[in-house]
Amino acid sequence: MSDVVVIIPAYNEEASIGPLVRELAAALPGVPAVVICDGATDGTAAAARAAGATVLDLPCNLGVGGAVQAGFQYALKHGYAMAVRIDGDGQHPPAEIRTMLDAARASSADLVVGSRFSSAGLHTTVFRFMGIKLLALFLSLICRKRITDPTSGFWVVKRPLLHYFAREYPVDYPEPEALALLRRQGYDFREVGVHFRARQAGQSSIDGWGTVYYALKVGFALVVDRVRVLDPRLARAYTVRWP
């Protein structure tokens, strides 16, 4: 029985979710895949079930934050020691998961982030690259730790942090905010350089006006997160002792 589960938030990824789940089963035999279908309007849930994944079919669209949190809750409730979180569009190659898991087992960090910039090649536009770099600089200052790819959704989350994220997780564009919050709660993370692929199908949720909203929302949220009222019972000192 595997102590690792792969959680995949997907919104209208009918075309890419089936091949991804099959690729996952080939790359990591015996590791269960859980697809969180975030109120999709196409056949995402059916395609994932047909490929052999467990499906959490959300009745309404919660956004990526709520969907991923549902995955963390599943992993926590079913007693997994680690949850791998990858995107449903095929950006995060299943072949790289083993690298991330090895890094997670070797390190004492509660979270391993797969970074597309720290060693491997990048797949992004110049404009977005500059935005990510600026965000990375700001976040590195806040976390007092070097971060190269703050928007990466390629994560391995260990159990103490699952306790925290299952109860409190940011909405909308959660990754940079989650990094800042977990540092304030005493958790630690480390980055591992991995290769990303270009998205296999579908549309990015961040383009056009979305970029402006993204910058405003994440910028404001990161400032507030410095002084946000946090639940001290979800700090690492407590959750590390929980089963």
Add this chain to the structure above:
Amino acid sequence: MNAVATMQGWVDALVAPLGPAGARLVFGGVALALFLCFLFGARARRIGVFRGVLLLALVALFTALAFDLTLLMKLNRITFLGRIRLLMGSLSFLVLLVTFEAVRRSHLQERYALLWLSTGIILMLCGMFTGVLDFFCALFGMQYVTFIVAVIFTFLLLVAFHFSIALSALTDDRSRLAQRCAQLEARLEELERAIRGKGTDR
């Protein structure tokens, strides 16, 4: 009646029996007492951001009165426009403060806070740069104050519309949740019946 003159009347009435030195002492004492309240309250974490800011503003007012008993008379000389700008400034500051505090306590999500924040920032800009606004006032044929009211009204309308949209989305979500819930219940009953049926067979 002029409100500032009325307030100066109260101050004068207090000064008359005490004399200027006594009145200064009283104002200084009140300021000191309020400041000590603030210090102890903040140390013991008994007062939040709101009461803290309010207390500090009162401390500043009473300290200024202790130094200059005719302060309110001087305030009276501020022009009509100046007073409106002061009001706009404090109003926008209040909007920003309330919004920030609500987000900090996780009572308000960022996506709803952004419109309130932009309202506060626009109000603050209106108070700070009257020159730019003169252009718009001339363009639309409005007085400064009318224009400010128009700006506030527009933003309140935007916020209200945003809420209507959010409410519609919530209504949709709620009916979807209820439908899923009912279907799960039906499925559960079906399974229960099947199990019970098996039980009696044996």
